[in-house]
Amino acid sequence: MNKKKIQDLKYSTVQFERALLAIDRTTAERIISEFKNDPDRMQIISELVTNALENIGNAWEEGKVALSQVYMSGIICEELIDKLFSSFGNKQINNPVIAIAVFEDFHVLGKRIIYSTLRAGGFNIIDLGNGLSAETLVKEVKEKSIKILLLSVLMLPSALRIKQLNKLLTGIDVKVIVGGAPFRFDDRLWIEVGADATGKDPSETLKIVTKLVGEIK
């Protein structure tokens, strides 16, 4: 990318982020559509979207924006990416099998946010559903050859029981990433339950998944 393009991209990212925070789909779409005819369009749009989502996630972590904005931004980006990329006729990244589930409890918003952010970041993700038990998850991991398993929980007892799941997964080649409120309030809990990583917000999660996918490849 040349200097001018990088400048343009920076400017557009700021505008795009503003549109997302204001839940303004039309403006958001207009901004990324400007790159529709660029030969590097896939790279540019992906970067723009992930940068904006990353900034918004970080701002939530710092208490500067609210969860509603994180959620809506993820959904808008996911829709825009789906729409644009399918119109380009391009396939999404061919990543190792990644799956996400709500472990034991039924609080789906965290999973929905992480799912849409990762999809907006270009990853293919299998949604395994909600309220899954350890046994079901082990079966799914084996059957689908899942290499990265993302688990969302809201309740502390569910978080603690991930330890048992991880024991059942020993010897199987899968990385487990955990997240949800209990892991935000206790930053050592992910180690205690034997997970490979945790993310406090969608932007951190996007970075972790990108890194892991690079390592696995």
Place this chain on the structure above:
Amino acid sequence: MSSMERVITTLSHKEPDRVPLFLFVTMHGAKELGISIEEYFSNADNVVEGQLRMQKKYNNDCIYAFFYAALEIEAFGGTVNFLEDGPPNAGLPFIRNFDEIPNLQPPKVKDSKPLHKVLTAIQKLKEYVKEEVPIIGVVMSPFSIPIMQLGFDKYYDLMFFHEDLFDRLMKVNEEFCVDWANAQLEAGATAICYYDPVSSPTIIPRNKYLSTGFKTAKRTIARIKGPTATHFASGNSLQIIDDVSQTGTAIVSASTFEDIVLIKKACRDKLTVLGNLNGIEMRRWTSEIANQNVRNLIMNAAPGGGFILSDNHGEIPFQVPEEVLLTISEAVHIHGRYPIEL
């Protein structure tokens, strides 16, 4: 001083004999009685016995008449799933479709069996503690309960894109909330804890709060015939402290993620601060850490009164060991004597 005098003094922004401790223990009562959490909450007498024992054991400055949040969903006809080692959760949202909202009616407290258990517990507890120890009743705010009624994603959708239906739902929930709060006060509760985490800047931006949760809180709290505490269930509150102080509430919760010094400053002479120990982390505190955390918190927030020490969520997780709770209580009794040694 009795617990009641201690609390009233701090609420008037003066220093009592020591920092009041609100140890929000709910499920630990089941441990005390050696029964399951489900059985414990199935009967008012269990909760009465559990609360009285825990009040003595931990030298608690309040009785906490909270069963669990999803109890209100039972009153609406929804379901609840119990766990062996944690609080019960609401079952699948009972409003499946937005078009059910126009016909939704507020449940009547007087006809609701689940709510009657709480009212009976409060009446019996009041006979024991009289005016010595405050009894804290609990309501979910009309603005926060929709997450359990609809699901979180659908509620965002309703709040941001379906104003008329949102207003209608607030009407129903406000009627219920006022009725429920006043019934608890009538039964003997001293004050009502108004749980409103959706209003927290963690969950919605302040400008949205001002046009929604703030208005709901103002209308609802005005009709509750007793003092209220506004609780954000460990959500942040600093950005909206001034607004919250205009809703007519007396107490505001502080999250463990925010600087208690800044919160205390923002609340000065307007609101009493309630908080902000990290309940989730508490599970693995050693007695040194527990003691240190209590001490720091007291030094930062207690001088001048206007402060009640508690966890930041309004409920101690079931997994927190009794020893940690005993240490916290001891530490409050040692370091919390006024004047605070800095």
